Amino acid sequence: MRCVVTGAAGFVGSSISDELLARGHSVVGIDCFVDYYPRAMKERNLLSARDHNDFEFVEEDLQQADLEKLFEGADLVFHLAAQAGVRASWGDEFSIYTGNNILATQRVLEAAKSPGVSGTLKKVVYASSSSVYGTAETLPTVETILPHPISPYGVSKLAAEQLMVLYASEFGVPTASVRYFTVYGPRQRPDMAFHRFIKAGIQGEGLTVYGDGEQSRDFTFIKDAVEATIAAGSTEVPALVCNIGGGSRVTVNQVIAQIGDIIGKKLDVNYVDRQKGDARHTAADTSLAQSAIGYSPTTDLATGLAAEARWLEELLS
Ligand SMILES: NC(=O)c1ccc[n+]([C@@H]2O[C@H](COP(=O)([O-])OP(=O)(O)OC[C@H]3O[C@@H](n4cnc5c(N)ncnc54)[C@H](O)[C@@H]3O)[C@@H](O)[C@H]2O)c1
Numbered sequence: 001m002r003c004v005v006t007g008a009a010g011f012v013g014s015s016i017s018d019e020l021l022a023r024g025h026s027v028v029g030i031d032c033f034v035d036y037y038p039r040a041m042k043e044r045n046l047l048s049a050r051d052h053n054d055f056e057f058v059e060e061d062l063q064q065a066d067l068e069k070l071f072e073g074a075d076l077v078f079h080l081a082a083q084a085g086v087r088a089s090w091g092d093e094f095s096i097y098t099g100n101n102i103l104a105t106q107r108v109l110e111a112a113k114s115p116g117v118s119g120t121l122k123k124v125v126y127a128s129s130s131s132v133y134g135t136a137e138t139l140p141t142v143e144t145i146l147p148h149p150i151s152p153y154g155v156s157k158l159a160a161e162q163l164m165v166l167y168a169s170e171f172g173v174p175t176a177s178v179r180y181f182t183v184y185g186p187r188q189r190p191d192m193a194f195h196r197f198i199k200a201g202i203q204g205e206g207l208t209v210y211g212d213g214e215q216s217r218d219f220t221f222i223k224d225a226v227e228a229t230i231a232a233g234s235t236e237v238p239a240l241v242c243n244i245g246g247g248s249r250v251t252v253n254q255v256i257a258q259i260g261d262i263i264g265k266k267l268d269v270n271y272v273d274r275q276k277g278d279a280r281h282t283a284a285d286t287s288l289a290q291s292a293i294g295y296s297p298t299t300d301l302a303t304g305l306a307a308e309a310r311w312l313e314e315l316l317s
Helices: 011-022 039-050 067-071 091-113 152-171 193-203 222-232 252-263 287-293 301-316
Strands: 002-006 026-031 055-059 076-079 123-129 175-180 207-210 216-218 240-244 249-251 269-272
Touching: 002 011, 011 026, 011 039, 011 076, 011 222, 026 039, 039 055, 067 091, 076 091, 091 123, 091 152, 123 152, 123 222, 152 175, 152 240, 175 222, 193 207, 193 252, 193 301, 207 252, 222 240, 222 287, 240 287, 249 252, 252 301
Parallel strands: 002 026, 002 076, 026 055, 076 123, 123 175, 175 240, 207 269
Antiparallel strands: 216 249
């Protein structure tokens, strides 16, 4: 199949592109290298895809690109491009989030419904987020609970998800939204906790934890997130919105202890105030993903952390 991956140079987008290529599909990858973290890391993410004859890379911003042309003949669009990061989404930076997360998604959907594209397009799969829940009242959280984001980032991800549902109901655009719960593993973004923790451990530096470390997360290994996202591309369920979690909830302190075991050093932790926008706990009920797309996570935290540590050791050596 002909696939388009937006955000193809990012952590998750590049991993999805690689898997699609491995499965024999062709991929048009779009990314504009937003400067949230170094371009060099994203160029490295792209190396294996760029080696492939069935991969075409387009360096363009979704807010300006001729998406109708880029989506022409596509069977599947995987929409991963976004401005990530909860903590940076307050204040003046919010316009970056409205642009890259909401306006860009609206343009993706307008292109998807255009006559030149809708004839072949089977699904637009959108990377949503557990941040739409904020501090959910029930854990594990089911999709039917009222979303209540507690960060501007979460608001932008929810708005884009709602656009997916809206274009599906009003224009029949086939969409699916996967609400990722903290994805980790090789290529993880440098601002994300595991990346920061493992790097600090390897380099023998102190690390900062926001809050008391007793906040917990449902962590999802990249391979499981990729599997789920690709599976969502072939679901018959119209406008599916489903959780994608890793299957177990652990505290940040437990993760830090595990990382210490993996790299053979006790980490030196400095606890500072909780940051606004950080949820206290997250946990995914994945029953819907299981029934709709046959999803169940396969990688446990110890195995996934070891894979990320190996990747970072190589990167930093
Ligand atoms: N990583 C996680 O734990 C996680 C959790 C929940 C949801 N998500 C969502 O998954 C997606 C991928 O996240 P990631 O961690 O890979 O982030 P990432 O920052 O590594 O990748 C996003 C990519 O999108 C690109 N991009 C942003 N705006 C663009 C635009 N207007 N035009 C073209 N390219 C643009 C960026 O340059 C970047 O390479 C995002 O939508 C994010 O909100 C991620």
